[in-house]
Amino acid sequence: xxxxxxxxxGYPHIETVxxxxxxxxxxxxxxxxxxxxxxxxxxxxxxxxxxxxxxxVQRVARAMVRHLRLPDxxxxxxxxxxxxxxxxxxxxxxxYFIELNSRFRTHRQDIGAxxxxxxxxxxxxxxDLSFPGTRDNEILTDTATTYLGAGWxxxxxxxEDAVSSQKLGYLTPEEFGYVLAKRALAFGDDPAPWxxxxxxxxxxxxxxxxxxxxxxxxxxTACGWVGRRRYARDRRAAKDGRPLHDPHDGGTPGTPPPVxxxxxxxxxxxxxxxxxxxxxxxxxxxxxxxxRARCGLCRTVLDCDT
Numbered sequence: 510x511x512x513x514x515x516x517x518x519g520y521p522h523i524e525t526v527x528x529x530x531x532x533x534x535x536x537x538x539x540x541x542x543x544x545x546x547x548x549x550x551x552x553x554x555x556x557x558x559x560x561x562x563x564x565x566v567q568r569v570a571r572a573m574v575r576h577l578r579l580p581d582x583x584x585x586x587x588x589x590x591x592x593x594x595x596x597x598x599x600x601x602x603x604x605y606f607i608e609l610n611s612r613f614r615t616h617r618q619d620i621g622a623x624x625x626x627x628x629x630x631x632x633x634x635x636x637d638l639s640f641p642g643t644r645d646n647e648i649l650t651d652t653a654t655t656y657l658g659a660g661w662x663x664x665x666x667x668x669e670d671a672v673s674s675q676k677l678g679y680l681t682p683e684e685f686g687y688v689l690a691k692r693a694l695a696f697g698d699d700p701a702p703w704x705x706x707x708x709x710x711x712x713x714x715x716x717x718x719x720x721x722x723x724x725x726x727x728x729x730t731a732c733g734w735v736g737r738r739r740y741a742r743d744r745r746a747a748k749d750g751r752p753l754h755d756p757h758d759g760g761t762p763g764t765p766p767p768v769x770x771x772x773x774x775x776x777x778x779x780x781x782x783x784x785x786x787x788x789x790x791x792x793x794x795x796x797x798x799x800x801r802a803r804c805g806l807c808r809t810v811l812d813c814d815t
Contacts (some may be wrong), residue, residue: 516669516676522648525685527789529652530691534788534806538640541809546696548658549576551703554621562611569621570607573628576659583633586624590616594677597627599634615722618705620678629654641724647679655680655688660701664689666711682708683794686716693805694720695787709754724786726773728801730812737814740771744781744796744815746775781815 553572556565561772563586570584588611596608607627611622629650633639638653640646654660664685666677676682678747690713693699704710724732727740746752771783781795788807794800796815803810 516667516674519681520687522680522684523687525640525645525648526652526680526688527784529539529649530656530688531743531789531806532638532640532649532689533656534790536636537813538809539806541628542657544574545657546698548698548700548703549621549625550609554662556617556620558617560617562617565617566620570624570628573619573624573772577628577632577657579628579632579635582628584624584628585657595623595627597630601632602631602635605631614753619662619666619675619782621676622666624757625654625662626650626678629657629659633734651680651685652688656680656692658692661689661703662704664712665704665706666713668706669708677694683715683719683748686713687719688716689713690717690720691787693717694724714775719785723784726783726786728781728794728813728815729786730814743771744773744779747779748776750776785809785811 520732531739535618547601547812549572553576556569565588566617570586573584573696574580574584583602583604584607585604586607588609588802590611594610594613598606605754607624609620609623613623633650633653639648640649651660651663654663660678663678663680664682665687666675667682668675676756678685685726686709689700701710701713704713725733727736732740771781774780774782780793782793784791785804785807787809788804790804790806792802792811794806794813794815798815800809800813800815802813
């Protein structure tokens with residue numbers, strides 16, 4: 510839980526975020542990922558000041574369990590003073606002990622966000638899906654929470670003004686916005702109308718712009734005139750055996766690169782590889798003009814001009 514100057518902006522974890530999306534599709538399968546078409550609804554996590562604290566916490570925890578389809582998981586939630594927003598003890602189950610920061614006793618509107626992240630830890634633990642190292646594993650957890658429909662709560666918990674700020678999770682606000690935008694583009698599930706934080710809406714729009722850029726890179730036909738010209742030059746260089754132009758050169762200063770870059774393979778039968786703009790799995794197609802490629806992982810159909 511970041512406060513004040515602890516809040517970092519931008520995209521410092523973007524490559525790990527993209528790797529996390531790929532890992533989610535690989536471990537869960539396309540059909541399982543697509544079985545989460547609807548996000549957690551605001552009414553499911555609404556928490557009035559007049560509600561009993563512990564009964565309300567259990568109700569919200571059960572909502573997260575239902576969303577992730579963990580019917581045999583029982584959450585036992587308590588509060589204590591700590592630096593982090595929450596902590597969970599991962600065991601074999603079916604009971605799991607979650608500790609929430611005592612701050613949530615009075616900031617109840619963010620309890621759903623904290624529980625979403627902790628219950629996702631259980632979901633990934635049962636799937637045996639993890640990344641090495643605490644930092645990368647927490648980024649995976651944030652990304653999975655967001656991509657599977659509960660992470661809009663984490664972004665909505667971000668608030669910032671001239672004298673104070675608050676953020677939950679390990680991703681930056683813009684990275685949360687990016688993953689939410691990826692989900693919105695893939696599922697048609699736009700969370701923007703549910704935001705109560707103006708700063709969350711701004712971060713979401715920033716992430717949406719980057720997510721759209723991922724789908725506008727060569728050799729995709731949506732890359733635009735500049736991208737097509739650069740790609741044609743690199744294709745000639747590949748055929749001649751010369752070094753390629755850096756596909757990230759010429760980007761807007763201060764913005765992260767779009768997802769990955771294309772690369773050429775072979776010589777007599779030239780092929781181009783590039784990342785899928787939906788799941789970031791690399792796709793390989795022959796260099797022979799207009800082709801349609803289908804990602805074998807997320808089944809996205811892509812129009813390409815190779």
